[in-house]
């Protein structure tokens with residue numbers, strides 16, 4: 001009989017992030033498919049009561065918490081100690097956790113301490129004939145694999161964006177506090193601040209409906225024999241502001257910046273989509289001024305509907321990689337789209 005533990009950390013404001021609710025959905029899927037199994041919740045943070053209450057209507061039978069100022073900041077030593085203590089208190093055989101940057105660092109360490117196994121980048125869980133299997137992608141999202149394991153505890157890091165977030169209702173949860181005795185050595189690391197782009201400079205929006213990808217064409221000489229970088233910058237930023245799309249880029253475009261060439265200043269390698277970049281998940285994607293070569297389009301695996309605007313009717317997108325290809329000048333198209341968006345169209 002499996003004891004399935006949802007292991008999550010709270011956010012700064014004491015809430016549970018969407019990624020935690022997605023992991024909860026995966027844990028709930030296992031629980032519902034395994035007759036006789038138990039579902040329990042483990043939370044780590046400054047104070048976990050609010051988070052526990054926010055999901056109290058879920059079918060979990062027990063809530064465990066590790067709380068206090070020592071567990072507010074992400075820190076390997078204290079997070080691992082907290083997670084290990086909860087897994088032991090819950091006697092968990094399956095541990096389902098969101099693969100946030102905080103948790104992704106500690107999950108393999110917990111598996112090592114508990115003599116279990118950890119699998120990362122899990123995008124699906126299923127049960128067939130009483131046997132649990134998990135899905136993940138390999139070779140930069142080109143191949144999908146299904147894995148089973150007999151080793152317990154089996155720890156799963158669920159990729160954010162891969163599940164529907166669980167929407168179980170609120171209530172009052174009785175949280176059993178788990179004590180963790182920390183040594184001074186485990187508290188040596190301190191987070192002294194977070195450096196992040198200003199809110200309006202944040203172009204990567206995992207929750208956006210649309211992924212808008214820019215290619216090197218935006219920086220190339222156009223029909224008049226000139227480049228139009230300031231115009232490109234304005235069009236792209238205007239579009240992002242109005243559509244709230246997430247911004248992706250081809251490798252060629254972000255590489256140009258690294259090579260000291262004039263390029264769009266708001267792009268970094270973090271925006272890069274593809275084999276050596278990210279594989280974001282969005283309902284729709286629009287590629288502009290981009291050739292659509294295989295290493296680039298491999299990053300579009302989890303995009304529901306793909307469209308592209310390119311001047312080249314022979315580009316990679318036209319060879320079956322896009323659902324719709326507009327053979328058109330992206331400067332003209334995006335300018336028109338921005339005008340329509342401004343008019344509320």
Ligand SMILES: Cc1cc2nc3c(=O)[nH]c(=O)nc-3n(C[C@H](O)[C@H](O)[C@H](O)COP(=O)(O)OP(=O)(O)OC[C@H]3O[C@@H](n4cnc5c(N)ncnc54)[C@H](O)[C@@H]3O)c2cc1C
Nearest residue numbers: 215216217250251252274275276277289290291295311330
């Ligand atoms: C091992 C390996 C890994 C790689 N990994 C990645 C990766 O992770 N991500 C990635 O992106 N690439 C990756 N690449 C590079 C990839 O193969 C392509 O070279 C790159 O994506 C091409 O970028 P691009 O389409 O922006 O530029 P280009 O190939 O220069 O294409 C520019 C396009 O813009 C069009 N254009 C120009 N002006 C306009 C206009 N006004 N309107 C409309 N269209 C216009 C042109 O017709 C052209 O099609 C990798 C390559 C290798 C070998």
